[in-house]
Every structure is written in C-alpha cells, then in structure tokens.
Amino acid sequence: MLTTAQALAAIAVMAGVTFLTRALPFLLFDRGDAPPKLVLYLGRVLPPAIIAMLIVYCLKGISFTSAAGWIPQTVSIAAVVALHLWKHNNLLSIFGGTLLYMFLVQTIFA
Template sequence: MPDTQYLIAVAVLCCVITWGLRALPFAALGPLRSSRTLQFLSTRMPAGVMVILSLYTLRTLPLTETRAFAPLAALAVTVALHLWRRNALLSVFAGTAVCVALSSTFFAP
C-alpha cells in the first residue's frame, strides 16, 4: 500500500497541473487581444467559413436534376439575407429552413 506522503504529492501535482491547464488560456488571451492578425481574422472568418462550407456542399450537386433546386434556393436566401441584414445567424438558419422545407415537401428524392 502506498504511503501517505506519496498520495499527497500525487494529489497536489494533479491539482497544480489541472489549475495550470485551466489558467493557461486566460494567460494567453491577453497578448492575443491586441493582435492585428486576430482582429482581422475575427471579422473575416465567419464569411470565409460559410463560403467554404457552401462550396463543399454544392460541389457534388447534380445541376440537371430538380433536386438541385432546394439547395440552390436555400443558398440564394442565405446570401440575400446576409447581404440585407448582415446577420450570419439569421441567414444560416433561414437558409437551412428553406432547404429543409423545400427538400421535404416539393423536391423529395
């Protein structure tokens, strides 16, 4: 059976490592707040991610079939809403709703 000092040392070491790992992101956050690169990415990445996901989704879309209408209509709604309201959350949810509604009602495979 391990002695008491060993168990206390292990418990203290685990506490120190856990506390350090939880505090590390907060310590690293200070210098990142003044970073011009991070400020640039925080304004450009949401639109960039939406473009990449849209292109990935549409890359295998069969343009000759009627099944292509629902995703293309959803894309049009998403882009139009985003350009009009500048609200990524609203445009993504509305585009998803349009795609699901059209796919499940009119253009079901």
C-alpha cells in the first residue's frame, strides 16, 4: 500500500511524463517547416506494422485441433476485413470484430 506522499509522487511523475510526450513534438519541430522525412516515413509505415504485430500476437495461440479453436477467430478476422473495406472506419472494424468474436465464443462455440 502506498502512502499519500508516494501516491502523489507517482501521480506527479505520470502527469509529467504524459505532458512531455504530448509537448515534445511541438518543442522539437518548428511549426513553419515540414516534419523531417524520417518522421513522415515512420508515420506511414508504423501503423500497418503495429497492426500486423498485433494480429500475429492475437493468433499465436490458435489451435486447429477442434473447430472451436479456429472458426471464431477466422470468422471474426473476415468480418474485420469486410467491415474495414466497406466503411474504412478503424473503430467500427475493431468493435465489430470483437463483438462478433465474443458472441461466437460465448454462445455458439461455448
């Protein structure tokens, strides 16, 4: 259990780090100039790379020994892809796939 002083110190450190991560881009890059080419490259490349890493992490435990081990994941992935191609909305794709997966796991493949 933290004392009051420890809790306040932890909150202050977290607030400071959060503030710095939000303010640092404005301090590093002048508003008049275009961002460096490296930043533009990372902004273009990192989101798909992170999504691919999350997909690999989420599917690393898939089991093909029974239908309940792979059908809910496969159907949900197909739904996420279809929703994203249809509406181009990340939140809709993520929430739609998650809701479908939870429905399949808790009702049909329970």
